[in-house]
Amino acid sequence: MHNKPLIYKPQSYAAMLLVIIIAACSSPEKKKTTKKEPSPEEINTESSKKNLEEWKKDKLSLFVYFGVYSLYEGKTENQPIDGAAENIRALAGITPENYARKAREFDPKKWDANEIVNLARDIGMKRIVLDAKHHDGFCLFKTQTTDFNSVDFTPANKDFVKEMSDACESGNIKLSLSYSLTDWHLPAAMPMSENHNTPVTEEHHNVNLKRIEELLTNYGSVSELYLYSGLNTPEQSRDLRQLIKKLQPECLISDGIGNDMGDFVASEYNSLPAKTPDVAWNMLASAFSDTRGYKDTKSEVDPLPIAKKKVKEMIRVLSSGGNYSLSIGVKADGTTEGVEEEVLKNLGRWIKVNREAVYETMESPFKTAASNYKITRKENKLYLFMESVPASSSIRISGLNNKITAARFLGSGIPLEVVNRGNVNEILWTAPAMADPMEVPVIEAEFEETIRPIPERGISINAADTLTLDNTNAFHHTGITQQDQITAIPSSTALTWHVSAGHPQQAEFRFLQTLKGKEIAVDTANGEQQIVLNGKQSHLVCSKYDTIQTGDIYRSEIFYGDLKEVHVNPNGSNRLRILNTSWHNLKNTKDSHLIPLPMSTRYYYVEIESENEQQYCYRVTGNDGMQVWFNQEEILLNRNNVPGTPLIKELVFDLKKGKNILLIKNYNRVGSKDYFDLKPLSDAHWWRQTISIPAEPEYLKLKPVAQQNPFQEAGFENLTIVLTPENQTK
Structure with a gap:
């Protein structure tokens, strides 16, 4: 349901900035209120967990794209557009008046929801996801919020969501809906931006709430709600989640709701996650990489090679533990004939033969895939x-x-x-x-027996060993954390070490003061114990006798785009080159703290001279996201869970003798203040706390207890565990 991010050209970025400024200015000023963060139970509910397990078994779903944009068939003035047919209004610069005039022609006389359901069932899809409203603001359902809907505005005079709901119930297939949080027709959401990941005004948010209430009240059970586009504040995401779970507690929500308040991750279209998530996830796919809506130009393509490609893509997703969704674009007359339908039918024939290998299956037990x-x-x-x-x-x-x-x-x-x-x-x-x-x-x-996952290579400890466990030798459980699609990055939600020890161990936790008070769960094959990190203050992080010198800070020019984009070569050593720009010494710069622009990135380069090998702690402060490389190795990629406030991290660096290179990326999504700062902490101390680990632990898994949801970063960057046999500590 996500759309491919724009490549930000200067002119498109300027338009985007104008949209954000106007949206902010047009919103009524409100007093800031502090809302209580939702508890883990509110986000990761028991009903959500149960439904996710059923959802994972179903594996396959069909997305249906249909609307006013279908009338254009991906063309304006008989010329095909470059991009998604469903986004034609923005891509072709169609005026609101002309688009509304076109909507008056929307009358798909051959539409039959039962035929769509039969197609989905024949293919082997377990769910149908109808795009109830796309960015263009046209609603395929009767709504009290606008007359720009299929019942009141068109000669069709039909509620297509109602017809699909009835057909799904008759066909014994689950109904899901998708809904864009962007609206190019609503005055409160204007002006229009082809980027469509712009802030949602308060008035627009209230309209979204009302429409979602209508969708979840008037059309029976909705198994999933795919929200996408738009930039919600944490409060807006919370409002949406609470409304959805109040009306239909069993309805699953995609991560497009924003701010890590969904139940599962939906990929960008035709894009596998960079790291396979350990949370529930779904790959969204289309037969054609550039569009989900119907394009007339697609009719000349041979469907068989596409079907072969999609089968292999689906297999890769299933073997990685994900679900798979394929889309079809319905024509303006309501029919589905064409290349996409043939692709789906080819896929369906293969699934019918191999259904045992598809449904109710789990990911491969092996961490590394075979080549063939x-x-x-x-x-x-x-x-x-x-x-x-x-x-x-x-x-x-x-x-x-x-x-x-x-x-x-x-x-x-x-x-x-x-x-x-x-x-x-x-x-x-x-x-x-x-x-x-x-x-x-x-x-x-x-x-002979049930097949279990193969753990990462284990670590054996004999009676005389002392073993150090940290981020470098742990298996990282991966989530995807985001405020919106533009800030989506992998997150490390828990750490696991596979440990073989035939005798009890003393586990000494070593951590910085920033982790004091954090409640964590320590899980082994023998059970789980929960502890609060308090401990006692230990020695300084740095050496008392070896000196370091933190050099001048050099700042790059500004870049625009997604949080995950990297614009410089972290392996480069020349600070005077960064693509076609140069670094500026902050000591000689009057505007060392500029007002940051939305979706902007700056890089900071620092050389640290160390007299000897040693550890040293720095406090790094940034905006809505940070990425840190030390001596050309990435050691941090974090998103701010409270956008617009300082993101503060205390990091311990293993300095080598001589020159060390620190490179920091500071990302701003929507904030209006530059928070960047780098401060050496010569007085930083380690804290220590010890617990007992029973013999034969098999593994040691570490996770936060009070984690708001399963997607956010665990925050164990500077945590180390030293295992020592108990007989050595007595």
């Missing part, structure tokens, strides 16, 4: 999606500590010979008898 096949699992079975013929005559599967008992091709049922050699299982390859038009035959391999 992907894997899903279910109970005591592995499913191997063979993307190419094995280089040897057998497929070797090792590390499961589980014996293979049988293997067969799905579809034909033809068995394959299996061999067990200790911890190595082999499937002897035979070409499948039944040709697969998608060129991905699937092997079902059955084992």
